Amino acid sequence: MPSSREPTVVRVNELSDLVEAVPYLLGFTPAESIVAVSLEGPRERMGFSLRCDLVPDDHDDEMAGMLAARLRATDADGALVFVYTDRGSLADDLPRRALVDAVVDALDVPVRDALLVTPDRVWSYLCDDACCPPGGRPRVAGSPGALALSAANVMVGRAVLPDREAVVASVQAVTGAEAARMVAATEAASAASEAIGPWRARDRARALGLAVRDRYAKGAGTVSDDEAARLIVAMHDVRFRDEVLDWALDHEDVVRSLLDDLVRRAQPPMDAPVCTALAWVAYLQGNGLVAASAVERARRTDPDYSLAVLLETALGYQTPPALLREATRASDRR
Numbered sequence: 001m002p003s004s005r006e007p008t009v010v011r012v013n014e015l016s017d018l019v020e021a022v023p024y025l026l027g028f029t030p031a032e033s034i035v036a037v038s039l040e041g042p043r044e045r046m047g048f049s050l051r052c053d054l055v056p057d058d059h060d061d062e063m064a065g066m067l068a069a070r071l072r073a074t075d076a077d078g079a080l081v082f083v084y085t086d087r088g089s090l091a092d093d094l095p096r097r098a099l100v101d102a103v104v105d106a107l108d109v110p111v112r113d114a115l116l117v118t119p120d121r122v123w124s125y126l127c128d129d130a131c132c133p134p135g136g137r138p139r140v141a142g143s144p145g146a147l148a149l150s151a152a153n154v155m156v157g158r159a160v161l162p163d164r165e166a167v168v169a170s171v172q173a174v175t176g177a178e179a180a181r182m183v184a185a186t187e188a189a190s191a192a193s194e195a196i197g198p199w200r201a202r203d204r205a206r207a208l209g210l211a212v213r214d215r216y217a218k219g220a221g222t223v224s225d226d227e228a229a230r231l232i233v234a235m236h237d238v239r240f241r242d243e244v245l246d247w248a249l250d251h252e253d254v255v256r257s258l259l260d261d262l263v264r265r266a267q268p269p270m271d272a273p274v275c276t277a278l279a280w281v282a283y284l285q286g287n288g289l290v291a292a293s294a295v296e297r298a299r300r301t302d303p304d305y306s307l308a309v310l311l312e313t314a315l316g317y318q319t320p321p322a323l324l325r326e327a328t329r330a331s332d333r334r
Contacts, residue, residue, distance in 0.1 A: 016140040019122050025286065026049055026051055027160065034051070034103070035050065036049070037050075039109075041077060054083070054096065073319065075320055100125045120138065122139055164289065171264075171275070185226050192230075202237050202240050209231055252284065260278065285321070286321055
């Protein structure tokens with residue numbers, strides 16, 4: 001499993017490959033949506049993604065202005081635009097062209113392409129019939145680029161979920177018998193931590209966290225209820241929580257996978273720190289939906305949890321993930 005500072009890089013150049021990349025950026029397959037993706041640097045890497053439900057036609061200018069403002073905040077060097085819809089006739093023109101034109105006019109960076117996507121075909125809004133025939137181009141899920149994307153995500157234990165609701169559900173707590181076991185394990189871990197004091201508790205949590213992190217890095221990503229409970233309790237120590245965020249700078253995918261599992265196990269009222277840590281790491285990776293869902297859960301438990309409040313503000317202002325990464329490094333240097 002990759003644990004280097006740089007994320008896994010997959011080159012996508014073909015039209016169909018660009019389309020197949022979008023669900024991996026979002027974490028789910030969009031429907032009746034407009035998606036804008038920032039392109040960053042001289043190599044124009046796909047970066048932060050923004051998805052909105054398609055609005056009625058009379059709100060096109062408002063939607064375009066909102067997308068442009070949010071993309072501007074990411075310091076993008078270019079953009080890609082995708083419209084996912086099965087609605088509208090292709091007889092005269094591509095559906096939602098007015099919306100795409102409004103977005104292209106509102107953005108102050110070059111739009112490298114704008115694509116209409118249906119379940120089996122792709123059209124470009126920005127080329128003529130010589131580029132895209134009237135019937136569009138077929139989506140090729142088994143192309144080399146699409147297979148490389150799939151393999152890269154499987155390596156870090158990440159799958160494309162069917163819809164937005166499934167992504168939100170993926171950061172909610174387990175219920176039933178699993179929840180009862182975690183409540184008991186967390187109560188025992190809290191008592192043990194109080195018995196030995198904060199310094200020894202932090203040292204033990206650090207040793208356990210590093211051992212579990214290394215286990216995940218080797219592809220054996222499992223954590224027992226007792227281990228999960230000890231780490232969830234330890235995350236209430238701000239110094240240990242920040243150490244875990246530091247680990248994500250060099251082991252981003254590994255720490256994300258571990259936090260995914262801990263967030264599912266964590267039970268209120270002990271879940272705010274670990275949910276916020278997951279949100280932070282997901283935001284570093286450009287996954288705004290997971291970050292927002294995890295922050296919302298954290299603030300349901302503790303409305304005043306300061307890091308969650310800070311992160312919610314960053315999400316609202318579309319703060320570039322690179323600034324959060326630099327803030328983590330700066331905190332580590334102090």
